[in-house]
Amino acid sequence: MGSEQEKQGKKKKEQEEQDVLFHLKPDRRLLSYAPDSTGTRTNRDRRGKDSAGTSEGYIKLQQDDKNGQRYLVDYKVTAVFQYEGKKYTETLKGEDISTTGILLTQPAGSEALPLLEAENIKLTFEITPGSMPEGYEMTVKRIPAQCVREAERPDGTKLYGMQFKSTLAEFSNTHRKNYMLAVASFFLAVIVFVIVLMRAESVIYFQFNRWLYLYSIIAATFLLTRYLFGSFYRPTKIDPKYTPGVSIIIPCFNEEEWIQHTILGCINQDYPIDKLEVIVVDDCSNDHSVEKIKEIIEKLKENDGDRKMYRIEDRLHYYVQPVNKGKRDAMYLGAHKAKHELLVFVDSDSFLDPYAVRNIVQPFKDKKMGGVSGRTDVANTYTNTLTKMQAVRYYIAFRIMKAAEGFFDAVTCLSGPLSCYRKDLVLKYADDWINQKFLGQKATFGDDRSMTNFILRHNRTTYQDTAVCMTIVPKSYKMFLRQQMRWKRSWLRESIIAACYMWKKEPFMSLSFYMGLLVPIAAPIIVLYNLIYIPIMHRVFPLAFLVGMLMMALLMSMAQLFLRRSTTWIFGVWFCLYYEAVLLWQMPVAWFTFWKSTWGTRMTPADLAELEKKKKKEREKEEKKKKKVNEP
Structure with a gap:
């Protein structure tokens, strides 16, 4: 009995540790996008599309390919349709899906459905998190569709190729994403207003605590300007004729x-x-x-x-x-x-x-x-809470923070x-x-x-x-914390080096860089001052500081909701709170351990050497204990 429970526990643990990723339907060609040397297939005529040698053509080509990409799924799909004046409701299985259609299957032995001749077909199903790219997870209710082909496998399974009358993105914009956009826009405006108002208060009370209020002004200025210039950023357009080696x-x-x-x-x-x-x-x-x-x-x-x-x-x-x-x-x-x-x-x-x-x-x-x-x-966004937090962080780090630097x-x-x-x-x-x-x-x-x-x-x-x-990002907190410690050490080292020449760059970018260097380094001191020193010494609850932290966290989440309209937006708040509670305190450790060469997330020679040192110390401790026990 105990052995069986152990096996089940082990199996459950393995399932929990498995990364959740969407699965692309295999193309019949192993290299479905690469043009070949014979000229049979090129990067312009794939699937009947023509890039026309223009940037706009390539944008359309990429979008069409993205819409046509099929993902292997296992959905329960309810199909409601009319045939010869009668209304039918049938339950089928969704086997693969794209933004433009879904393949439905019916078990062998079942009576074939007249979907090719049916009218007013409406499909209802749930796109489970992780089965399609982030942002598509939703319940699709009564999306209009039409059957474009029927087939039957050798085993008798019946296939129905269904085409949506509007893409999932268009359907989502109409039924869900426009609402999410409106909500995100409203809260972004409110959050920015509150942050600016609080920083205005910092200016008024600047004379009472110059260093504290100076820090709060710098932190808010750094963050808001990054979001501002990140919104101005635009990527370089494709020139189809520019193909360097x-x-x-x-x-x-x-x-x-x-x-x-x-x-x-x-x-x-x-x-x-x-x-x-x-x-x-x-x-x-x-x-x-x-x-x-x-x-x-x-x-x-x-x-x-x-x-x-x-x-x-x-x-x-x-x-x-x-x-x-x-x-x-x-x-x-x-x-x-x-x-x-x-x-x-x-x-x-x-x-x-x-x-x-x-x-x-x-x-x-x-x-x-x-x-x-x-x-x-x-x-692997949908593996667990940690990976969802990282998904929001990655998106904001690139689409906002790095884009703002790219603007300059x-x-x-x-x-x-x-x-x-x-x-x-x-x-x-x-x-x-x-x-x-x-x-x-x-x-x-x-x-x-x-x-x-x-x-x-x-x-x-x-x-x-x-x-x-x-x-692939770490799915365990142990690996994640080790990765973050390594990143903070390298960030500290390279930021100090960059500080020696960044003043020569564009003035606003230089100022933003130095603010971005100061804010995380001083953050642990500021947090201790506000959450420990002020309440103990002055008996004042740090409400303003906590509200400010919440506003910064909501700014990240609402930006994610506004730009990506994904259900992961709430994990931006959790990440910011986790950062303040845990990750923030890695910075002081990084100050004094920058010299360490271990990766922590994989067994490099440095990690193996560090592990051997720990084992050696443990053996020495055991030997000392044994000696003490054996002493008369």
Whole structure:
């Protein structure tokens, strides 16, 4: 009995730990977006669409492909329709769905439904969270549809291809999203008004506590201006004729679960095949990553066939480091092996949108542009509360904060999941980057911020919101906290370095940067002062401070609701509260542990060495206890 309960508990734990991701319906072609060398399929005539060689044409092409993408689902669908004057209500199963239609199935042996001849078909079903991209989760009630085809499988299962008379996005805008937009707009206006009013009060009472009110004014100014300039930002439009050579580099370490998905996303790009290559560098993984890399490459070569339609052998390469040297060395090796003028770095647990490369190269038409960051969305949003919080945080961090920096062509972190650099600049700074030390300690992480600093010092960096990738985020608080500690250490180190030259940039951007440096560093002191010192010493409840915190949290959530109209918006508030209660206190720790080289989220040599030290200390303690016990 106990054994059976243990098995059930273990199974339940495994299910809870499993990432929740939507599942794309497999295309009959392994590389459904890549044009082939024979000219049979191009990036202009796919599925009968014509880009017409214009930016507008490519926008339509991407939107049509997005609308046509099918997701595997398991929905209960109620179909109400009329046939020969009678009204019918039938329950079927939804097997796959796109924004334009759904495939319904009926069990073998059931009487076929006259859906092809039926009138006034209305479908009702629920789009469960995680079964489609974020923002589509909703209950769809009585959406008008028509049956466009019928079929039957060998096992007798009947299939009905249903086309919605309006896309799910249009249906949602009419029935739900316009309401959400109105609510978000109203609350955004109220929140901004309250924040400005509170900061006006800070000016009035400035003379009574200069440092406290100065901080509150700076914090509010920094946050509101980031949101303001983030709203002004616009991505660079696509020029279909601009296709510089691109080498995608994937540094990999212990990523057996996701590496094949990552490689497929990188090679399956809507981009000329003679101008795109993919290089995978495994940093001596101690799991099955190398086997997975070899397996997917062989599968792609088989798919290539004798005609070499996609030239996989020439465009997809992998290298294995003989010993683990760290992520930077893996990226460095890839940069030296690359043959093209632009380098795109992609994390081994990130998955590119098929148009990511075409979009991310566009800002490089500006010869002074040194690097570009794409947008990173969370792939496993609906796994648990933690991943939902991170989904909101990622979206605001990119679409607002990074977009605001992109408005001034001065993005301070070209993020690891998807970033692009000029190869000549990467090689120019490579030696200093690889051997970087800070206060005598070798820098082993923060590679994205570090390279950005080298580039931004003398060149421009920007953000391209239309270049999208999805990444896997930590689903356990233990891993998340370790990741955040690593990020704070690298942020602190690189922000101090950037502070030495940011004053030379555009004045407003420089001022915003220095405010953004001050606010998180001083935040722990301000929180302690308001929540501990004031109530104890002056016996005053810190209502104003708590209201201010709530307004900042609601600003993040309402921005998410306004821009994405997703049900995850409420988790923006939870993230901000979690930040104040937990993450904020990592900053003082980061001040005194910046020298640590452990990643915490994976067993790098530094992590293994740290683990061995802990085990050694534990063994020494045990030996001391034994000696004490044995002493007379």
